[in-house]
Amino acid sequence: MSGNPTGSKEQAQIRVQKQIQLPFSKAWQISLQGIRIRWMRSLITASGIFLGIAFFSSVRASGLFPVDTSSKEAIAAANRQTWLAVMALLVCFVGIMNAMLMSVTERFKEIGTMKCLGALDNFVVKLFFIEAALMGSLASTLGWFIGWLITVGIHVLTKGTADMGGAFWSGTLREVGLSIVIGVTITLLAAVPPARRAAQMPPVAALRSEV
Amino acid sequence: MAAHEYVVRTKGLVKIYQMGEEILRALNGVDLDIKRGEYISIMGPSGSGKSTLFNAIGGLDKPDEGSVFINDVDMAQLDARELAYLRCHTIGYIFQSYNLIPVMTALENVTLPTIFAGTPTDQGIERGIELLNIVGLGHRLHHRPTQLSGGQQQRVAIARSLANNPAIILADEPTGNLDLKTGEEIIELLRELNREQGVTIITATHDYKMVNVSDRVVWIRDGKIAKIEDRANIDIQVGTMQGAEL
Numbered sequence: 263m264s265g266n267p268t269g270s271k272e273q274a275q276i277r278v279q280k281q282i283q284l285p286f287s288k289a290w291q292i293s294l295q296g297i298r299i300r301w302m303r304s305l306i307t308a309s310g311i312f313l314g315i316a317f318f319s320s321v322r323a324s325g326l327f328p329v330d331t332s333s334k335e336a337i338a339a340a341n342r343q344t345w346l347a348v349m350a351l352l353v354c355f356v357g358i359m360n361a362m363l364m365s366v367t368e369r370f371k372e373i374g375t376m377k378c379l380g381a382l383d384n385f386v387v388k389l390f391f392i393e394a395a396l397m398g399s400l401a402s403t404l405g406w407f408i409g410w411l412i413t414v415g416i417h418v419l420t421k422g423t424a425d426m427g428g429a430f431w432s433g434t435l436r437e438v439g440l441s442i443v444i445g446v447t448i449t450l451l452a453a454v455p456p457a458r459r460a461a462q463m464p465p466v467a468a469l470r471s472e473v
Numbered sequence: 474m475a476a477h478e479y480v481v482r483t484k485g486l487v488k489i490y491q492m493g494e495e496i497l498r499a500l501n502g503v504d505l506d507i508k509r510g511e512y513i514s515i516m517g518p519s520g521s522g523k524s525t526l527f528n529a530i531g532g533l534d535k536p537d538e539g540s541v542f543i544n545d546v547d548m549a550q551l552d553a554r555e556l557a558y559l560r561c562h563t564i565g566y567i568f569q570s571y572n573l574i575p576v577m578t579a580l581e582n583v584t585l586p587t588i589f590a591g592t593p594t595d596q597g598i599e600r601g602i603e604l605l606n607i608v609g610l611g612h613r614l615h616h617r618p619t620q621l622s623g624g625q626q627q628r629v630a631i632a633r634s635l636a637n638n639p640a641i642i643l644a645d646e647p648t649g650n651l652d653l654k655t656g657e658e659i660i661e662l663l664r665e666l667n668r669e670q671g672v673t674i675i676t677a678t679h680d681y682k683m684v685n686v687s688d689r690v691v692w693i694r695d696g697k698i699a700k701i702e703d704r705a706n707i708d709i710q711v712g713t714m715q716g717a718e719l
């Protein structure tokens with residue numbers, strides 16, 4: 263190994279190559295596994311999104327039925343509810359961000375170790391965004407459904423199915439899309455600070471002995 | 474004679490930690506040349522700077538002054554992607570607290586560095602199984618870290634450190650969390666890997682058992698090298714080592 267004193271092979275060693283960028287599929291696999299095994303933590307984060315979207319969706323679902331536009335009170339009530347739903351989403355945003363920041367702190371050592379093994383910063387960022395997107399889409403789909411079911415269920419029990427015409431179903435379709443887009447967007451936005459924090463963490467964090 | 478005889482060289486390494494008013498020179502001018510294939514133990518009292526030196530050599534932390542050369546490449550000259558390449562391919566790390574990825578099985582942990590290196594999946598798995606067999610864990614491939622004992626976890630970590638055939642293995646107190654017997658087994662394993670695979674091993678340690686297997690022992694104190702002993706001297710002194718003053 264140290265026998266060959268000169269030669270081109272050793273000259274070539276003097277340059278260090280650049281680490282390769284991993285394909286998306288690898289990050290996807292590793293994220294998915296992380297969520298699966300750490301499902302309690304994922305559940306806590308996801309439940310924030312779920313609750314926020316469920317509330318939003320239940321408020322929006324009441325708008326699917328014809329409103330008595332002559333009643334000022336009915337309109338004011340609808341406005342108040344929309345405002346509440348937006349507040350709920352804001353709270354949900356802060357909650358998810360907090361949960362994800364905590365999960366970064368919990369994983370300091372793990373992330374540092376991955377960097378010691380050759381992970382690039384943007385790979386770590388990818389892990390967090392994939393995780394956020396997966397949790398966001400699952401939780402908001404479920405949240406939409408539960409919120410919708412509650413509002414529509416109550417309506418059907420009290421007023422029957424007379425209002426559920428074509429406009430109702432096409433409105434429902436629109437609300438599914440809206441809930442999921444809003445849910446995923448909120449989750450991805452909330453993942454920005456945690457992902458940045460994880461990426462900036464030096465590999466030496468892997469050595470800190472505290473859990 | 475070739476410069477490549479040395480796999481690691483440090484020149485005038487200084488690392489300063491500032492805690493408020495107080496300035497601490499955790500490394501205070503360390504010059505160390507390590508030959509390819511050597512088994513080096515870095516010993517010294519707690520707080521003497523062993524881990525700090527380890528981090529600087531491993532490219533985990535930047536020194537404030539001086540340089541580290543790995544295979545004659547100055548680490549300070551490397552960009553983030555080149556450093557990542559070095560960490561992935563040239564250096565293998567072993568930690569006191571094992572640092573396995575908790576959500577992954579033993580095999581997945583060992584395979585992870587090969588994924589970062591871009592090795593095809595089946596080749597990586599083959600390599601992982603081979604290495605876990607070498608460290609005696611061929612029957613624990615699909616156990617997760619929490620399902621393994623400390624000694625077994627450290628074996629997995631050793632297998633992982635070898636995944637991409639590194640030239641250097643850096644081990645910071647690899648036996649620090651293990652009982653006497655398990656610690657001895659780990660040391661024996663490291664020595665075997667050093668002999669059979671020719672990998673250079675650098676360990677920071679409190680463990681006097683390490684002294685017996687080392688080619689050289691570097692004693693460090695207050696961020697400086699106090700003395701370097703060769704194997705020949707060590708054998709004679711090993712009886713008195715415990716009581717020996719630095």
Ligand SMILES: Nc1ncnc2c1ncn2[C@@H]1O[C@H](COP(=O)(O)OP(=O)(O)OP(=O)(O)O)[C@@H](O)[C@H]1O
Nearest residue numbers: 490491497499517518519520521522523524525526
């Ligand atoms: N992040 C840090 N901030 C401030 N001081 C630090 C930091 N890391 C290490 N030090 C100080 O630098 C000195 C050397 O620490 P180092 O961890 O290298 O010691 P060590 O020889 O590895 O000790 P041990 O055997 O206990 O692991 C110590 O005095 C320590 O307090």
Ligand SMILES: [Mg+2]
Nearest residue numbers: 523524525645
């Ligand atoms: Mg230490």
